[in-house]
Amino acid sequence: MMPTSDNTGRRVMVLYMGTGxxxxxxxxxxxxxxxxxxxxxxPMSPGQFYAVLTLHGAVVIVALMLCxxxxxxxxxxxxxxLSVAAAVIAYAxxxxxAAAVIAxxxxxxxxxxxxxxxxxxxxxSWPYWSTGAFLIGMTLITIGWMAWCMQMLGAVxxxxxxxxxxxxxxxxWHRKAFDASGRPLPPPEALPVLMAGFDGMLAxxxxxxxxxxxxxxxxxxxVLINPLWAKNLTYFFAHTYANLIIYMLAALIYVGxxxxxxxxxxxxxxxxxxxxxxxxxxLTNYFHHLYMDFVQPGPFQYLGELSSYxxxxxxxxxxxxxxxxxxxxxxxxxxxxxxxMYTGLIGWVVGGIGAEIDAxxxxxxxxxxxxxxxxxxxxxxxxxxxxFAVGWVFLCLESRSIRRTRILVRWVVxxxxxxxxxVFLMGFYCAGAYGxxxxxxxxxxxxxxxAKIASIGAAVMxxxxxxxxxEGVRLRFGYPEGEATIRMTQEVEA
Amino acid sequence: MSVAVKLLVMFLVFAxxxxxxxxxxxxxxxxxxxxxxxxxxxxxxxxxxxFLALVLFLIASFAISIPFYPYMSAPAALAPARKVPVIAExxxxxxxxxxxxxxxxxxxxxxxxxxHDFGIYNPRGHLIAQVQAMPDxxxxxxxxxxxxxxxxxxxxxxxxxxxxxxxKTFTVGGKQ
Numbered sequence: 001m002m003p004t005s006d007n008t009g010r011r012v013m014v015l016y017m018g019t020g021x022x023x024x025x026x027x028x029x030x031x032x033x034x035x036x037x038x039x040x041x042x043p044m045s046p047g048q049f050y051a052v053l054t055l056h057g058a059v060v061i062v063a064l065m066l067c068x069x070x071x072x073x074x075x076x077x078x079x080x081x082l083s084v085a086a087a088v089i090a091y092a093x094x095x096x097x098a099a100a101v102i103a104x105x106x107x108x109x110x111x112x113x114x115x116x117x118x119x120x121x122x123x124x125s126w127p128y129w130s131t132g133a134f135l136i137g138m139t140l141i142t143i144g145w146m147a148w149c150m151q152m153l154g155a156v157x158x159x160x161x162x163x164x165x166x167x168x169x170x171x172x173w174h175r176k177a178f179d180a181s182g183r184p185l186p187p188p189e190a191l192p193v194l195m196a197g198f199d200g201m202l203a204x205x206x207x208x209x210x211x212x213x214x215x216x217x218x219x220x221x222x223v224l225i226n227p228l229w230a231k232n233l234t235y236f237f238a239h240t241y242a243n244l245i246i247y248m249l250a251a252l253i254y255v256g257x258x259x260x261x262x263x264x265x266x267x268x269x270x271x272x273x274x275x276x277x278x279x280x281x282x283l284t285n286y287f288h289h290l291y292m293d294f295v296q297p298g299p300f301q302y303l304g305e306l307s308s309y310x311x312x313x314x315x316x317x318x319x320x321x322x323x324x325x326x327x328x329x330x331x332x333x334x335x336x337x338x339x340x341m342y343t344g345l346i347g348w349v350v351g352g353i354g355a356e357i358d359a360x361x362x363x364x365x366x367x368x369x370x371x372x373x374x375x376x377x378x379x380x381x382x383x384x385x386x387x388f389a390v391g392w393v394f395l396c397l398e399s400r401s402i403r404r405t406r407i408l409v410r411w412v413v414x415x416x417x418x419x420x421x422x423v424f425l426m427g428f429y430c431a432g433a434y435g436x437x438x439x440x441x442x443x444x445x446x447x448x449x450x451a452k453i454a455s456i457g458a459a460v461m462x463x464x465x466x467x468x469x470x471e472g473v474r475l476r477f478g479y480p481e482g483e484a485t486i487r488m489t490q491e492v493e494a
Numbered sequence: 495m496s497v498a499v500k501l502l503v504m505f506l507v508f509a510x511x512x513x514x515x516x517x518x519x520x521x522x523x524x525x526x527x528x529x530x531x532x533x534x535x536x537x538x539x540x541x542x543x544x545f546l547a548l549v550l551f552l553i554a555s556f557a558i559s560i561p562f563y564p565y566m567s568a569p570a571a572l573a574p575a576r577k578v579p580v581i582a583e584x585x586x587x588x589x590x591x592x593x594x595x596x597x598x599x600x601x602x603x604x605x606x607x608x609x610h611d612f613g614i615y616n617p618r619g620h621l622i623a624q625v626q627a628m629p630d631x632x633x634x635x636x637x638x639x640x641x642x643x644x645x646x647x648x649x650x651x652x653x654x655x656x657x658x659x660x661x662k663t664f665t666v667g668g669k670q
Contacts (some may be wrong), residue, residue: 046655113652119629120608123584124654227609227628263530270541292611293626294565294633305559309552317545324519325537329528334520346516350509357501360555362562366498366621369611369650433502435621437613437650440658444619444648 009077012087016070017389019095023063024386025465030056032458035427038443039451047125049441050111054134057114058101061241062094062141064381067389068248069148072196075189075255076152080159086151093144100137104130113439115238118214118230122221132218139211145241146204153197160186166194168272175269185267191275192251196244199282203240206233228295239286246348246380247278249388250319253341256388256395257323260338261330265322274318281311288359292368301361308359312352320345335398336405336468339414341391347383351376354429369439371447372432379425382461390465394472403478405471413468420460427454496620564623566600566636575600575636580647582610582627585656587647595642595667601635603627610660611650617643624650642667 030052036042037049044052073087104110108130112121116138121131160166161183168186170178178185186194210233217223258265287304290296323345332338354376358367367373398405427450432438436447443451575598581588583606593599603612605627613624614637625635639645642665649660 046658050652050655050657111655115652117609117651120653123608227630231609231628292624293628294635295628295631298565301563301565302560306556309556310549312552313545313548316548317541321537321541321544324515325533326530327519327523328533328537329522329525330530330533331527332523334523342516342520346513349512349516353508353512354505357505360559362559362564363497363501365564365624366496367501368624369613370498370621372498429502429505433496433498435496435498435615435619437648437658439652441655442658 006077008084009074009082012077012084013070013074015088015091016066016073017393019091020063020066020070021389021393023059023066023098024389025469027056027060027063028458028462028465030059032455032462035424035451035455035458037441038448039455040448041452041455044441046441047109047111050113050439051105051109051126053439054111054113055102055105058105058138059098060381061114061238061245062098062101064245064249064385064389065145065241066091066094067385068196068245068251069145071252071389071392072152072189072193072248073148075251076155076159076193079187079190080155082151082155086147090144090147090151093147094141095144097137097140097142097144100133100140104134104137108133110134115234116214117234118210118217118225118227121214122217128218132215135211135214135218139208139215142204142207142211142237146201146208149197149200149204152193153201156186156190156194156197160184160190166190167276168267171267172269172272188254188265188267188271189251191267191272192247192254195275195279195282196248199240199279200244202283203237203244206240207237209233210237228293231290231293232296235286235289236283239289240282242377242381243282243285245385247282249344249385249392250348252388252392253319253323253345256337256341256392257326259395259399260335260341261326261332263326263330265326271318271322274314277314278311281307281314285311285359288364291361291364305359305361309356312356315352316349320349334410335394336410336413336471337391337394337396337398339391339410340387340394340468343414343418344384344387344391347387348380351378351380351384354379366435367432369437370432371428371436371438373438375425375428375432378428383421383425390468394468394475397472397475400480401475401478402480403475405475409467409471413464413471415464416460416467417464420457420462420464423457424454424461425457427451427457496618498621564625564635566634570636571600571634573598577602580604580612580627581606582612582649582653582660583607584654585649585660587612587649587660587662589647589662589664591664592668593639593645593664593666595639598636598638601625601637602632603635604632605629608653609651610653613648613650615646615648616641617645626651639666 033042037044109126110130111126112124156166171185213225217225254265284303284307287300288308357363431447431450434446436443578590578599578601580601580603603625610627611624612627614622616622623637625633644663644665647662
């Protein structure tokens with residue numbers, strides 16, 4: 001076991017999570033600009049609007065991915081040795097890719113969107129170079145991501161005795177033999193690492209294949225790319241990335257909530273089987289993005305709905321239910337870390353309900369590509385993933401700081417953040433229910449009216465996060481001098 | 495009330511139930527502390543029932559939804575219907591401007607350039623049907639318009655900076 005006074009591991013986590021949260025914060029402002037523009041409060045040309053939308057989508061995914069990567073890297077570093085150089089190289093690739101994406105959108109006006117569905121990147125009014133810069137940037141991001149996946153996959157396989165050991169196969173099927181063998185059992189947070197590494201590699205390969213094909217098409221306009229093939233690859237990797245972000249950040253629950261509640265969380269057969277299911281279902285439920293492509297082979301549409309439905313089972317039966325059992329009558333103190341982390345669970349579940357409704361083929365006819373789609377994914381990205389990451393940061397701060405957050409501050413931060421978030425999200429849901437299309441620079445009624453309400457909600461939410469940031473800084477300056485360990489991880493391990 | 499608004503109500507009911515459970519669990523932290531072992535014993539029993547109920551509900555929902563899939567069956571494809579070609583391009587739909595009421599129509603939807611989506615809004619502004627418009631492929635969408643009036647087709651797949659203006663109005667019933 002690595003010592004928990006591992007300052008290097010903590011620095012890598014701070015590098016990843018700090019960058020991720022800084023980018024997330026800046027993209028919240030970009031998102032607010034977009035909603036204000038749709039409300040008619042901030043004049044933007046369609047070209048500017050879609051370039052910012054492209055930037056917003058691509059950078060948010062990268063930002064939250066970095067948060068999850070940093071968190072998991074830190075947790076795995078407690079279990080086995082991990083090369084800092086490899087982590088820094090992966091980070092550098094992602095940072096270089098993100099810089100290229102930012103340049104392509106902000107300076108080049110690339111507006112092919114973060115999904116860049118072929119052949120749209122080659123049919124736009126933006127400069128030719130910006131298409132290439134964007135595609136090369138996304139490919140660099142994928143290279144960094146795959147380097148991280150390889151490192152994590154290698155670590156988890158090494159630490160627990162190969163694939164079957166990391167999967168805890170014998171623990172589930174041959175319990176007595178496993179107990180007698182004395183082999184190490186993967187802790188709960190190792191299962192998301194395995195999933196992120198394995199599924200992430202598959203998604204990365206898909207993204208690389210598509211990225212290279214598009215770069216070749218960018219270099220030679222005679223190259224033909226089948227649009228249905230490209231669409232399948234796009235949604236396979238993009239959906240898997242988005243799902244993995246949630247699962248990676250949810251892994252922080254397995255360490256954060258036991259710390260906050262003072263209870264223990266152990267690997268169980270149900271937990272292991274749940275993660276096996278998630279590993280498989282995450283790869284097959286992307287088909288729900290192609291329900292309105294009637295030329296897609298029929299069995300995939302059935303598989304898309306069934307696997308989207310079933311992916312709710314391991315999440316709610318294992319992770320969420322276990323988290324609720326941890327909190328139930330635990331006497332947990334509602335610090336900001338605990339509040340953010342617990343509320344993140346609510347965002348995950350509520351966003352999941354919106355997603356399951358949209359994943360029902362007959363309902364998708366009425367919701368597909370309306371604002372219902374950003375409604376549900378903003379619910380579990382802002383209301384879930386961001387809160388898990390922020391909650392984790394606060395738990396780390398609270399575990400080391402001698403300062404405590406006043407109850408009034410907790411109430412104000414909570415009311416502003418979650419109240420604003422609820423208003424912001426309901427603007428999306430209501431607009432979706434009224435058929436307002438997504439990705440419209442100028443929306444038909446009642447889009448603009450709802451965008452006004454949503455903009456106010458988003459602004460209030462950002463104020464709440466800003467207050468939380470100020471409180472985080474205050475806690476950070478409350479560290480005792482000479483203290484160099486992370487109490488939280490020590491206490492969890494004790 | 496449109497189908498989508500009913501879905502919003504359904505969402506709010508489910509989300510409200512979930513939030514209520516979370517609030518109840520949060521409130522329990524103010525009650526006397528229980529031993530984790532006791533919580534787990536009771537919790538595992540509830541979890542088993544929750545697992546069964548959830549799986550049954552999801553599989554039943556899947557089975558119930560299948561007959562309502564929008565994909566054309568072989569008999570429907572062979573049945574008499576008016577064929578209406580729809581060609582999407584940046585940023586317009588090329589299609590007929592008048593369509594009959596109460597008669598089956600099969601839209602043959604394709605694209606000349608990039609991916610689009612052919613979304614049909616009824617005169618009340620409700621999204622009633624849609625299908626993707628893809629280059630190199632033709633998607634077949636079967637619709638019967640039961641009410642006359644002015645309908646609007648909007649592009650629902652981002653297709654470039656003119657995406658929001660890509661729309662086509664057509665009348666159903668009346669003059670052909």
